[in-house]
Amino acid sequence: MYSKAGRDLGRCYVLVATDDKQGYVWVVDGEIRTIARPKRKNSRHLDYKGEDLETLAVKIAEGKQIFDSEIRSALRSYGKEGR
Template sequence: MDSTSDITVGQVVKSRAGRDKGNIFLVLDIIDDKYLYVVDGDIRKLDNPKKKKVKHLIIYNTIVPELKEKIENGTKINNAYIRKLLEPFKIKL
């Protein structure tokens, strides 16, 4: 699966390669069909999102609709909010 057609903003992903292997992120933006911007609110903050190749990510079916809405509406979000959204996933996954 090397296509972003089934990936959306606010989706939960896990890094499977690189220095951040095993970390859980949220998709902040989709660059093109190979690259995404991901954030975790901790190491990768909103002002410095990580550019990741789709093939280096495990894509989960979980989407955080509140984040997607806030980004689409241009609502200000902060890193603490991102960390709070990711909290339940760090325990489960």
């Protein structure tokens, strides 16, 4: 996912949680926004590019612990460090 609005415009994130009732999502990038401090963002301000980081998606869906280093590595492997 890419940010379409705000100070983080163009930055790539991994979605970790949603709040469908209010339309917010929590995203991380493994650097500035870590698992311990996810960013709450309006889902309308994100652009989903259709790429799925398979290993992270499976771990998140299963409720397993993921690490910031895994997120950074996955985003780097797809060339999506942002900005």
